[in-house]
Amino acid sequence: MEKLGMDLQMSIDDKRVRSGIEGFDVLLQGGYPQGSVTLVAGTPGTGKTIVCFQYLFEGIKNNEKCLFLTSDERIDNLINQANKFGFDFKPSVKNGLLKFMYLDLEKQTVHTEMESEILTGKYSRVVLDSLTPLSETPVWVVNRGSEIIPLLDAGGNAQIPLDSIQATRMHVRRILRILEDDDCTALVTSEIAEGSRNLSRDSVSEFLVDGILVLDLDPSMDRRKLTVRKMRGTKHTLKPRDIEIASKGGIRVL
Numbered sequence: 001m002e003k004l005g006m007d008l009q010m011s012i013d014d015k016r017v018r019s020g021i022e023g024f025d026v027l028l029q030g031g032y033p034q035g036s037v038t039l040v041a042g043t044p045g046t047g048k049t050i051v052c053f054q055y056l057f058e059g060i061k062n063n064e065k066c067l068f069l070t071s072d073e074r075i076d077n078l079i080n081q082a083n084k085f086g087f088d089f090k091p092s093v094k095n096g097l098l099k100f101m102y103l104d105l106e107k108q109t110v111h112t113e114m115e116s117e118i119l120t121g122k123y124s125r126v127v128l129d130s131l132t133p134l135s136e137t138p139v140w141v142v143n144r145g146s147e148i149i150p151l152l153d154a155g156g157n158a159q160i161p162l163d164s165i166q167a168t169r170m171h172v173r174r175i176l177r178i179l180e181d182d183d184c185t186a187l188v189t190s191e192i193a194e195g196s197r198n199l200s201r202d203s204v205s206e207f208l209v210d211g212i213l214v215l216d217l218d219p220s221m222d223r224r225k226l227t228v229r230k231m232r233g234t235k236h237t238l239k240p241r242d243i244e245i246a247s248k249g250g251i252r253v254l
């Protein structure tokens with residue numbers, strides 16, 4: 001009985017979610033671990049958003065509910081961009097399988113709106129593109145589980161400096177916790193500044209996620225690379241793999 005229980009637990013833990021990237025799942029023992037949060041990090045133009053498109057398109061093909069959280073106001077642009085690679089999102093948006101949600105970073109309620117959408121929407125796949133501007137907005141914390149207000153002392157001053165590492169860590173952790181819902185598997189993009197050795201601009205996200213993919217460019221060789229830097233419960237290579245971006249189908253591991 002005990003043994004059967006353990007086997008069952010292992011098979012539940014080991015459920016994999018396919019990436020939609022040709023040649024990639026085999027490097028991850030079948031895909032992203034179900035329920036995990038993976039950071040997709042890279043400098044500008046390395047293909048982070050395309051990784052997200054492919055991930056959600058794969059979900060749609062399997063009739064899974066998908067959510068694309070974006071801090072970019074022009075959702076139509078995003079849909080057109082995806083269309084250029086052959087990912088037609090319009091029918092899925094129409095029939096409710098896919099939702100694009102704009103995150104208005106000016107609003108104090110941005111986190112609660114995101115949280116309630118994820119909790120009520122019962123999404124299998126969630127993408128947040130990108131974490132960077134969200135992590136750079138001022139720190140807000142949950143007060144009595146409903147309102148989001150800044151943590152202030154009696155004098156109305158922030159208890160910890162807003163630009164401190166503790167503040168950023170707290171803030172990023174709060175965002176990632178929202179995505180840590182067991183039923184959904186999430187991708188979160190993060191912008192790396194050119195020349196930086198960190199995997200995110202906030203330099204803490206990489207410690208708080210289950211997996212990290214790094215997208216890279218080698219301009220002198222005209223090559224693109226994809227590296228799995230970390231993936232919870234997965235035996236994977238650390239070697240950068242050559243990838244290409246094709247007009248039809250997006251990213252493919254060579």
Ligand SMILES: Nc1ncnc2c1ncn2[C@@H]1O[C@H](COP(=O)(O)OP(=O)(O)OP(=O)(O)O)[C@@H](O)[C@H]1O
Binds near residue numbers: 044047049050084
């Ligand atoms: N049709 C295409 N064929 C091949 N490569 C393309 C095509 N269209 C775009 N690309 C490449 O994809 C890149 C854009 O990919 P994507 O938008 O996913 O990057 P990103 O990492 O999200 O960038 P950002 O940090 O600006 O958001 C372009 O800079 C270009 O190099």
Ligand SMILES: [Mg+2]
Binds near residue numbers: 048049129
């Ligand atoms: Mg992008």
